[in-house]
Amino acid sequence: MVIDRSRRSCLLCGATFTGRTFLCRACADQYRHQTVPLTVRKQFYEALDEAYPARSNTHGDWNVPVALLRELERLPPDSRILEIGAGGGFLAAALQERGFQRLVLTDLTATSLAALRARVPAALFAAADAARLPFRAGVFDAVISSDLIEHLPRPDVERHLHEVARVLAPGGSYFLKTPNRLVAEPFYRLRGLYDWHFWHPSMFSPGELRFALARHGLDMRLVAQPHLTGAQLAKLPGPRFLRTPAAHLPVGLLPAVARPHLEVVATRRTARGLP
Numbered sequence: 001m002v003i004d005r006s007r008r009s010c011l012l013c014g015a016t017f018t019g020r021t022f023l024c025r026a027c028a029d030q031y032r033h034q035t036v037p038l039t040v041r042k043q044f045y046e047a048l049d050e051a052y053p054a055r056s057n058t059h060g061d062w063n064v065p066v067a068l069l070r071e072l073e074r075l076p077p078d079s080r081i082l083e084i085g086a087g088g089g090f091l092a093a094a095l096q097e098r099g100f101q102r103l104v105l106t107d108l109t110a111t112s113l114a115a116l117r118a119r120v121p122a123a124l125f126a127a128a129d130a131a132r133l134p135f136r137a138g139v140f141d142a143v144i145s146s147d148l149i150e151h152l153p154r155p156d157v158e159r160h161l162h163e164v165a166r167v168l169a170p171g172g173s174y175f176l177k178t179p180n181r182l183v184a185e186p187f188y189r190l191r192g193l194y195d196w197h198f199w200h201p202s203m204f205s206p207g208e209l210r211f212a213l214a215r216h217g218l219d220m221r222l223v224a225q226p227h228l229t230g231a232q233l234a235k236l237p238g239p240r241f242l243r244t245p246a247a248h249l250p251v252g253l254l255p256a257v258a259r260p261h262l263e264v265v266a267t268r269r270t271a272r273g274l275p
């Protein structure tokens, strides 16, 4: 995500303005109190990849879910893994390097699917909306999403979690990374990002996430990120030279409510309690 102030074009209407946001005020206000349609979201994220290739998750490895990767490494190598919103395929490529061969990757945008085919050619691909998964029940041992659910409209998050629980085999787990609302929301407000409701409409605190997952029969365990990600370092206000020491801050020692993002492993209940 781009945070430096510059002269730029609104990613929806093309109007030029100076600022740190992706949308002009008029486009941001248009969607402040309504759910953004899927076609508009797709248009926005494809325009984002085109306009900011150096900082988009499709083209750069900015947001590695380090703690999740450590958890994923413990899975049996023949695990059937689905990554939803696989972006540029950086995590999928890391999994493939570690010997996981049964990978299915989905994304919404044509730009991401093209990047996925180039970076992880041996995987299977599907263009799919995260709220409607085109797979049979119980066919995956692990489902992953990294920086996905915060982009979904709120009603879609519920459908998405229902779908994840459906496609997971009993005892399978959902490995998920998302911003911590308690830290991200005040940060966006302080930075004057008046369009954050458009690109992160569904953020969760640790407690809210635990509740949302539990509604779909998924029991959550938090895993701590050891350090700030490249994207988080780039967003820090203040002089750039401070980013090097910041990269070594042991943020994993912070309580979950104070961490910039949440990494969780949510395991599907095997007995009673399924929706």
Ligand SMILES: [Zn+2]
Binding pocket: 010, 011, 012, 013, 014, 015, 023, 024, 025, 026, 027, 028
């Ligand atoms: Zn606009």
